[in-house]
Amino acid sequence: MASITVRYLVGAALVLLAGAVWMWPASTARAAGPVLQWHEIVSEFPDGFRVKARATSDSAITSIQLRLRIGQQVTHAYDYLDYSPGKLAEGELFWRTNTGSRYIAPGTIIRYTFEIEDSAGQSLTTKLQEFVYFDARFVDDEGNSRWQELSDGAVTVAYKGPVKKRAEEVLRTITETLDKMIPIMGPESVEEPIRVTMYNNVKEMLEALPPKSAAISRELITEGQAFVEYGTLLVLGGGRLALGTASHEVMHIITHRVGASVIRRVPSWLSEGLSEFANVDPGYAYDIALDFAIETDRLLPHVYMPVMPGDPENVIIFYGQAKSIVRMMIGVFGPEKMRQFMANLKTGKNMDDSLIDVYGVDRAGLDAMWRTSIGAEVLDVTSRRAVRPTAVPQRVPLLYSLTPQAQSEVVGDQAAEPTPTPTSTPEPEPTPTPIPTPTPDPTASPVPEAAVAAPTEAAPTTAPASQSEPQQTGSGGSACNPSPGGGPTDLGFLALFVGLAGLGLRRKRRG
Secondary structure, three states: OHHHHHHHHHHHHHHHHHHHHHHOOHHHOOOOOOEEEEEEEEEEOOOEEEEEEEEEEEEEEEEEEEEEEEOOOOOOEEEEOEEOOEEEEEEEEEEEOOOOOOOOOOOEEEEEEEEEEEOOOOEEEOOOEEEEEOOOOOEOOOOOEOOEEEEEOOEEEEEOOOOHHHHHHHHHHHHHHHHHHHHHHOHHHHOOOEEEEEEOOHHHHHHHOOHHHHHHHOOOOOOEEEEOOOOEEEEEOOOOOHHHHHHHHHHHHHHHHHHOOOOOOOOHHHHHHHHHHHOOOOOOHHHHHHHHHHHOOOOOOHHHOOOOOOOHHHHHHHHHHHHHHHHHHHHHHOHHHHHHHHHHHHOOOOHHHHHHHHHOOOHHHHHHHHHHHOOOOOOOHHHHOOOOOOOOOEEOOOOOOOOOOOOOOEEOOOOOOOOOOOOOOOOOOOOOOOOOOOOOOOOOOOOOHHHHOOHHHOOOOOOOOOOOOOOOOOOOOOOOOOOOOOOOOOOOOOOHHHHHHHHHHHHHHHO
16 A cells, blocks of 8 residues: 555656646747858968858847967967858858968968857857868869879878879978987977978979068079978978978977977078988088188187078078087987977077076177087187277257348367358348258268178177077067068078088189
8 A cells, every 4th residue: 555655646746847848938948059061261372361150049040250270379369250141141251361470381281160149149159160271273173173192191292193102202202300309308398290292393382482472482483481480381392402392391390390489590500400310311511601701710600690681692502500509409418408408498498598407608608619629729708709880979959030040059079159141231132041950961981890890790789698689579480481471581401502502612712
């Protein structure tokens, strides 16, 4: 009897509960929030990429936002899709990349999410997805991409046409470079993917470069270019220096990852030095240029130079010096010290403090150590400080007046007495003429020789031992390559032949 009573009570409770749920007011049920039904992203390189999406909600959609992380940049970009308002919203957005400031290199991985909101205040953030912004100029008759890919670990090489063997050589060269440098730079340097797009001829390559770079390089052959913030590399597969270029340029990506901070870039001498040290297919031009500079006393104060010099001969000397000093740092102090040094730079410390923490010397000490190791004279940094020119005396300008006045006095060490104006007999009806301000004395004081040094012998921008180097802001890119927003042009390989020709002529004259 007790058992029957319990079953009866349980059954009754279930019936009451079901009735309560059935009678609950429909208005209190939570409305369904936004849902992303469908989307697509289509590359239209070099102009940009097109985004389409469809979203629904029980309330009217109020915004559809696209958030992007381009390559390996720390910051995000975003924009809103244009859409038809309502509970069913279809939107579209065209993201332009055909200007210098908005350029994105082909092959770049772009990660994205959608953020959708409705009029009821409900929102949706989709999961992170990614797509590869490939060069859409090369498609078949059906609109399918002609690009094929080879991968090894973190590295992927995209190629097209019957050049698979060359793509394999490029891939192998890059992986050999990374295998060589991972013990020095650390395994974290290859945690993010590296994308390589290989072009078959110069025309294809130039049209894929940023607008400014393409215009500058039309008369020159660009063998390769790294976009360090994107983790992307473009290589001219048919170029004679393709393998060495790929090895050199991929190291710029690694150096940026492990050494660049949000307030400072890795200085040019260190970035270029590491890239040439890592090069598994190097040439001999830089070593020859360094020997020439030692013999002719043309060594540059490269550890103090914020950027590479503009003269082609000095560019090659700069590369030779950068490679030599990095080779000394790793050979004498070991790989672990270099890894610690790069980690210091990554925190935002300036160059001198980072060097002292790890190597016990500042830039002046490091430069002296390197010059001694190659048998060159140590740079006298005290005599290379910038000298302010002697002030030139200036006259004090007077106000315009209709009455003749005395000449203005000269201010300074060479001040002169006022010169009285001769008295003249006034005409019956004089024509007023304003007295112009006298011009300064054109004779200038002698300028010290140190104040007019030639560009290649420019004084250091900072005091080597007591002051830190100028703070370099911005994300920046490879030291020898244009950054996405436009930066210094890659002069390493472009100036190679011009510089060598000049150096050869000088050596003949000396002979």
